[in-house]
Amino acid sequence: MKRLLIFASKLGYQTRSFAEAAQRLGAEVVFGTDRCGKLDDPWADGAVPLHFENPQEAAQRISESFRAKHVDGMIALGDRPTSTAAHAAAALGITYNSTQSVENCRTKLRQREVLRDAGLPVPDFFAFSLSEEISRVLPRVKFPCVVKPLSLAASQGVIRANNASEFMVAAKRVQTLLESPELRATRERSLDHLLVERYIPGDEVAIEALLTNGELRVLAIFDKPGHPEGPYFEESIYVTPSQQPALAQASLAAMLRASARTLGLTHGPVHAEFRLNEDGPWVLEISPRPIGGLCSRALRFGPEKIFLEELLVRHALGMPGSDLPREKESSGVMMIPVPKSGILEGVEGEAAAAATPGVTELHITARLHDFIAAWPEGSSYLGFIFARGKEPAEVVAALQQAHAKLHFTLAERLPVEHPLAHRRESSHEQV
Secondary structure (H helix, E strand, O other): OOEEEEEEOOOOHHHHHHHHHHHHOOOEEEEEEOOOOOOOOOOOOOOEEOOOOOHHHHHHHHHHHOOOOOOOEEEEEOOOOHHHHHHHHHHHOOOOOOHHHHHHHHOHHHHHHHHHHOOOOOOOEEEEEOOOOHHHHHHHOOOOEEEEEOOOOOOOOOEEEOOHHHHHHHHHHHHHHHOOHHHHOOOOOOOOEEEEEEOOOOEEEEEEEEEEOOEEEEEEEEEOOOOOOOOEOOOOEEEEOOOOOHHHHHHHHHHHHHHHHHHOOOOEEEEEEEEEEOOEEEEEEEEOOOOOOOHHHHOEEOOOOEEHHHHHHHHHHOOOOOOOOEOOOEEEEEEOOOOOOEEEEEEEOHHHHHOOOOEEEEEEOOOOOOEEOOOOOOOOOOEEEEEEEOOHHHHHHHHHHHHHOOEEEEEOOOOOOOOOOOOOEOOOOOO
16 A cells, blocks of 8 residues: 655645545555644544654654655645655655755745846845844835745735835734744744845736656646735635736746756645746746645546646655646636634625536635634635636636625634633635
8 A cells, every 4th residue: 555644734624635635546644744742643643743843853753653664655735844845755765855955945035045046037135134123124125015924825924015114014014923922833934034025017827837857747827817916915816727828828837947947846746926027927936835725626637537636646656647637627716815804703605606607616614713814914715616617717707706695704803811812723824
């Protein structure tokens, strides 16, 4: 029996989706996760508790746990586990990205530096410590700009500023986010620095790709209708196939190949974000991981119409079928936006939304009575709507019509000191 090791920060719905895909293929699944290591397997799933902030130590623990057991492949879900996965792969002799290539992607600053030094098009940027006086930082800023943390995902903490006063407000707001107990508990690196980038106008696209021993295959180019221009950058609709001109799509694919090669990535899934304007594609992000949340269900492959999760599991385990072609039908997903921060008290209209022509699936993933943060502090969506159709425009219309039928009741959260205040936070998502 094949054995798959899944590294994940939380055992949420994306992790379960990949585990179910592996089990359908008859593979054994083992988790490496950052759960509490002081409890004796509380969920009875045999997960190995790890500290992703110490990837070498975490990889050593994995190596010791599987010294007498064969591991056939691994998948890292989310950005935080990728370094541990690379170190573990080296120790276990599994084909994966090198530790250096993954480190090149671990912070936005390091990735920008590597790509810039290779002459690839990235926005002008610099980083500064939160201990610096803003008055000393301002002369270096060119407006409009984007302020962002160095290592968070899903556009959490990303804010556009058009002038000095907006910049100061944005920097203070992101600093408050980075100093929150929830983020401090992650022990994530570089929470004391911010990245400032020149804002790049243009269309925004996402690319899902797969590397096999250095050869990159583009699985899908997603357009983002109505992509945000700021001040915040919460994701919404992804739809494929792209309606960008063929020449633009070719330039995007070429830029992704060049970027992956420059970063040193060689094996496994890649999720990338670009801006596209008259100057061509600009690299926003290259991540050695699959698309986040349940978004992978927007893509199906081969005559059996398997989802992306199963394709990636087959690839990781060296099983046949990882080269299946993507279906020709247009498809898309809406990450249901969070209209305001609050405690989710109710959801209405699910049946009507699910019955919208063209809609294939509706998943409300936010839990009732949990606090849901809106962007820029947020990173977790209310759920996902999927649709398919003959043309991308049909898909987008179906997603928008379904969303219009949903109503979410979000109540204000009581002050923290109040004895009845809700304290549970929804799990982070990445896209």
